[in-house]
Amino acid sequence: MSEAQVQSRDTAATDCARWLDDHGDYLFRYAIFRLRDRTAAEDVVQETFLAALKTHENFAGRGSERTWLVGIMKHKISDHFRRASREAPFREEIAEGPGHEEFFQRSGEWTGHWNEQHAPSDWHATPADLIERNDFWKVINDCLSPLPKRTASAFTLREVDGLKSEEICELLNISVNNLWVMLHRARLHLRNCLETKWFRHSTR
């Protein structure tokens, strides 16, 4: 091995140790927020670092290290979704989520209309009011937790990552109608949860 090769190998080793310290937790949070599963997120972080090690020389300090690692991880997350949806094809998991039967009246003249205690209220808020909150992602994450994993993943892929419907359907191996139902259930649940956590004390 030439001196240059040894030096390059040593640099890679030092860089890797530092990546893990500097970006390990960030990447883990990024992954778990989308995959909704601890083990899967750990695996994806590991795959990301190993892939980063291979392409280490191509990076050569262009742009931010974190952005580079996140770029690699996005592919690893997609790979994981494809693998998982092939192994466990979509079943009707919609019924497994938290029920929202009580949101709407089940009998009488106003069947199918809001039950007053669950009806939406005026938040009197702007996007900026929400964005400024320090607990923004934590509350979104907590509110997504009771949902079936695939439903929560569909929501984050759609709203956080801004993927198109067709891309999400391909990743999760679901029909577009399935996706729409999942997104609807996620939104119905999330909106109510955010209202309870952020707004109800001041508006009711």
Place this chain on the structure above:
Amino acid sequence: MKKYDNVKQKMREWLFHHLPPCEAIVETVSQSMEHRLSLRKRFDLKLHLWICAWCHWYFEDLTLIRDAVTAKAVDTSDPYSISGPTLSSEARERIRRQLTDRT
């Protein structure tokens, strides 16, 4: 004036009974965020939101959530770093070993 209010109220009630109920409308609200609705659905949605404050707020809230999430996602700062989950020490060690083995 009272007569006018009465007529307005009667008209609202009539519309409520002839349009799809809130439960169906909230699903349409979500669909409207995914694709262009049929003319009929758009008409039902518009009319329902016009007479129903609750569904109107539902629509506003979802739009607000979408705008806030989109704006926040662009910000590259750590997502929910406060008391957010961290790599377990076992996973961290495993990754460290894997990386060392390959360098």
